Amino acid sequence: MKQFFKFVLASMVAIIISGIIFVILIIAIIASSSDKTVEVDANSVLHIQFTKSIAERTPENPLKDLPFLGLDQDESIGLNDILSNIKKAKNDANIKGIFLDETEIPIGQATAEEIRNALIDFKKSGKFIIAYSEIYTQGFYYLASVADKVYLNPKGIFLFHGFNQQITFMKGALDKLGIEAQIIKVGTYKSAVEPFFLTKMSDANRLQVNSYLGSLYNNFLAGIGKSRKISKDTLFSYANNLKIRFPEDALNFKLVDGLKYKDEVLNELKKRTGIETKDDLKIVELSDYSKSIPNGDDRKKESKNQIAIIYASGEINGGNGDDNTIGSETVSKALREARLDNKVKAVVLRVNSPGGSSLASDVIWREVMLTKKAKPMIVSMGDYAASGGYYIACAADSIFAEPNTITGSIGIFAVLPNMQKFFNDKLGITFDGVKTGKYADLGDVSRPLTAEERAILQNQVDHGYDDFTKAVASGRHKSQTYINSIGQGRVWTGEQAITNGLVDRLGNINDAIKSAANMAKIKNYKLKAYPDQKSFLNKFGLDMSAKMRAHFVKSELGENYKYYDQIKSVTQMMRTPQARLPYDIEIN
Template structure:
């Protein structure tokens, strides 16, 4: 009894202590949020741009941003929306003389990089300078930095330029050792999301599609760099193919950079360009802080608070699931609610649906598709595709008036699959566990993972998947004004880039989210309007506990697993794949 009371007392003390710490943090957040002041931009300043983490679609409303504790690094994230807006503002801000593009890793997809790159190209039209510097140039960051007036690398730095590769992790061998069989039901020759669980290497069909879309991405990459650096595309291919750049001086020799400099030398050049005394500090403002500068973009009508008409931008980012979503996932209920809200709002004259998703639940995708279709029937709705709008991501897009994608958007993957594990060998042979029971109907235990599917059960599930695919291709055919037979011929789960999708009729034009907003305004015949965004981001009070738990857990896992974190995520996703039929991209596309 004495021991019991000791444990109870220890538990109470722990709860009180934890609550006290959380209260202090919460008070700090409230004080910090209330004390935020506008940022003053001094004359002759540079906009400091550096990306060291993945770029979300919107700047998170994160109460933990800037805090350093429990595995958090204290660094604030900035969304693509604010990045593009801030670069555009800097273009006409007399206090900003240029942009310093500093060491970055570009952990986001290529379409996100493309949007930032195009914003930088537009910035250069002002006549202001862009200087890029890094100790390590990944291919993603170099593609971004190649638009700069001057590209510098540390004399002892690393310059990666060797071409694109795509690697898939196959889990079948591990599952065999564990005694787990993945029972696959799918439609689509190229629907290769199931392959890691049933094969040890890529199928011929999968290899064909990866070669195709990877080649398209690489062609766009080389063409963009060639135009920016005035280097022939074939020359760039030869440089990469033969690994001719192994040291910084090689990059200089082949005109991929403009000089080998240490950072102090680059800072001296920036001081010279901004007429700053070399003995004084350079005036600069971080791109994330520039949001609070109070500077407005005078060249757009979308900032007019007096405008009665609105254009709504609905963000759908992440994996598609049923129920409520968050900043990193698409919940069918959350997005559907947003679509209903803007559809019934008479002041909202048009809608832009921003899709950045590899897909997910086919049922949840269909729920969202229905709301897009209903919205299309009453007002213009334009889809803007981000890094991904594939499988379920394309499903929710196909009913829109028009679809806009970047050249390197990953889209298509029109197909359906389901996976049901058979864990009989694991239970019986590995663990010595057996099961027995009774049932009132032949199929009462359909889906039981302790035994294999019977041929009749497999046929039932195949019929369900076939119907899902038929619905998918019919919706695409109706939305894109094509025959279902044609959609089936380019479907089959095959992945396409934005450039390829244009030719196939899956996408209407190439462009970014601003192009989508402009198209929506034109279709709605409005010129004076205000942009509103959905779903509404949760307040710091609503998401405090959830944000703390999720953020700390994610950061600790990332720190512990390092590069193996992506493999952990893939293994974790197996449990999601085995719940309901999926309309999902076959793999994560990571270009180093």
């Protein structure tokens, strides 16, 4: 009986605690959901600091400002808000300048390019930009180099050593485990599968990496050189000979304008904004600034005409997606809704994807084709629009990319593991069974493929590649033979893709929107974003367990989390034929 009462008491306590937490959540949601307009004081500075990932658009989370609930982890800010806020600050009399501060900048190069160009446009107002950091990574310095003054901590670190692309090969580990990766692919340069059967880069892969990495580096040096008035050759020499080893080197070679501690930089900001040294600097955070002045042009808001922006970000899979993954059903539905809405006069598809399932890519491609027949269809490429990401883009009327967008990778592959030795020799497990047809167990990982089965799968992948190149040839008005010559899985930068015809123009998402408006012959319009973002309450239960798992794994593995993520990606590749970029590209 005593045990019974203990259980009853424990249950009651659990119910009471759950009720209290629920009430707190409801109150917090109500409090956080109220649209509080942020007042921007005169002589303020817009503070830009990127310490978390940047999504294509800011996710909805009314509890993001309540860190005591632990729900602010991995909160990202949308590129859409960043660009609109910088543009808004340009014309805001209360904003005197921008402070770029100690940014880790965990973003891709094309995203950095869009932000950098927005900052360059901001400077046309005559307002200042001051950059400061204790550690300048190459990625942050590329952004900061546009500033009027670039300051480095006197004891800080300045990284300027060139670009490096490293690939992790897993064949040795698979051999030790007794696992054979059975590869079926099309494309000389389709190297996503190389880590499973090689121990180093193939000659073809090394050629394409040298090519696109050189293009990225050339754009990087050209941008910095123009801002700092230093020739590309000189900058190349600095990096190649590792001339920048100490803060004084960065100053002597004119890559920074001064060595200052943060308090000294803050005092300079006060002086520039007319604030007394003893008073607090008037700073408005980027996220808060979104709530200050209504975004956009009021005339466009009054217009009945709309331009749809359909966000397709992340790996491509079947079914439903979210802000970070492309679900074929979700994006297809968004395209249909925009196509059938008479108020929508043109569509901009924003693609930021390394690819994924070839089947899911084809499903989306079909909807792009149908939409193109109904109204102007423009694609804006982000950091990546490669393989399946290019597949869903190729049918558009016009394609915009940044010079450092990664695109192309027109090819298909499939990976099927043969785990017979692993089961037999490592675990002592054997299998036996009965089947009603010769190919009833095709794809069984407990045995190797037969020659006939491999030929069947190769034929399917070849057929998929033929469909892919036909789609690109039709969309780009080229011959299939030509597309095959620049395809074969080869990766290109946006700058290179202009030359070979895979891309029409270099430009950002705003350029794509203007082009869509011109094609639709409309001047006044408002933007409508698709797909609808899930409400916080809708996502809360689904996301929390996944976020908690990811948070704990990241905290334990640190920088090694990327290897864990690669292994997860491998399991995805083994499910269906893939049209995917061979690797993730990081520039530190």
